[in-house]
Amino acid sequence: MRWRLLRPLRTFSGLVLICLTLAGCSRGLVVDDTTLTARGQDSRVQYVILHYTSSDSARARNTLTLGEVSSHYLIDANPPTIYRLVDESRRAWHAGDSSWQGRTWLNASSIGIEIVHPGYRDTSQGRHWQPWDQAQIDRLIPLLQDILQRHGLSPERVIGHSDIAPQRKLDPGPLFPWQQLAEAGVAIWPDAARVAHYQHLLAGQTPPLAWFEMVLERFGYSLAARPGQTDATRNVIAAFQMRFRPARHDGLPDAQTAAILAALVPDSFAEISRFTGLAEPAIDLP
Numbered sequence: 001m002r003w004r005l006l007r008p009l010r011t012f013s014g015l016v017l018i019c020l021t022l023a024g025c026s027r028g029l030v031v032d033d034t035t036l037t038a039r040g041q042d043s044r045v046q047y048v049i050l051h052y053t054s055s056d057s058a059r060a061r062n063t064l065t066l067g068e069v070s071s072h073y074l075i076d077a078n079p080p081t082i083y084r085l086v087d088e089s090r091r092a093w094h095a096g097d098s099s100w101q102g103r104t105w106l107n108a109s110s111i112g113i114e115i116v117h118p119g120y121r122d123t124s125q126g127r128h129w130q131p132w133d134q135a136q137i138d139r140l141i142p143l144l145q146d147i148l149q150r151h152g153l154s155p156e157r158v159i160g161h162s163d164i165a166p167q168r169k170l171d172p173g174p175l176f177p178w179q180q181l182a183e184a185g186v187a188i189w190p191d192a193a194r195v196a197h198y199q200h201l202l203a204g205q206t207p208p209l210a211w212f213e214m215v216l217e218r219f220g221y222s223l224a225a226r227p228g229q230t231d232a233t234r235n236v237i238a239a240f241q242m243r244f245r246p247a248r249h250d251g252l253p254d255a256q257t258a259a260i261l262a263a264l265v266p267d268s269f270a271e272i273s274r275f276t277g278l279a280e281p282a283i284d285l286p
């Protein structure tokens with residue numbers, strides 16, 4: 001009599017054990033075996049996009065948790081606090097209509113980080129960009145290091161919202177400390193010696209706009225204008241300048257912007273001659 005009761009119990013516990021051994025018991029009816037793993041794979045996350053909230057903490061928390069927009073992480077201020085609002089395995093709605101390196105609609109392939117920051121104030125004296133709180137940057141850097149390491153991404157994959165949507169976005173703005181991030185290994189910054197070298201070669205001459213457009217696209221920007229916009233190239237140059245030459249980011253091409261761009265995009269400097277029709281090709285660094 002006791003055996004009759006115990007045997008079904010033992011059979012049941014045996015099944016539980018088999019289930020636990022074959023990982024993913026809840027999916028056991030669909031997948032039979034997870035012991036084989038393909039080498040050919042990588043993370044779905046290809047980019048990390050940085051934003052400012054252009055609002056205070058309370059409004060940012062409210063918007064990003066209850067509204068139509070969201071981000072994976074929110075770095076609050078006073079004291080700096082990192083909230084995880086969306087699991088990295090899921091899509092957050094932070095990028096919108098966007099493009100980088102030929103990929104579009106980057107919500108699906110990126111992690112979004114919003115930083116509580118007011119952005120800028122427009123006054124009668126002009127636009128005043130607000131300074132960044134170093135305490136927030138000190139939290140951002142290790143977060144980026146962790147994300148890049150876990151997803152196998154290089155520092156060039158950390159970009160700004162204004163990079164992927166230059167026709168409609170300005171965040172994180174010209175005061176954002178990209179150079180400091182680059183020094184911490186979580187962003188890129190052009191080599192000063194290369195920039196100086198190209199500036200010397202250009203001798204104050206601005207390459208043709210067509211060269212800027214070609215190289216900016218090669219770097220990652222999309223120059224496609226939205227309907228009704230005619231200043232697409234100028235907006236892209238301004239986005240590039242905000243990131244790498246923040247002292248002046250009016251979107252007008254000049255020799256210094258060209259030198260910085262050439263320092264960031266390999267082999268691009270020599271191609272200036274293609275657009276100028278010079279008999280002698282411009283000399284590139286080895």
Ligand SMILES: [Zn+2]
Pocket residue numbers: 050051052094161169171
């Ligand atoms: Zn943004």
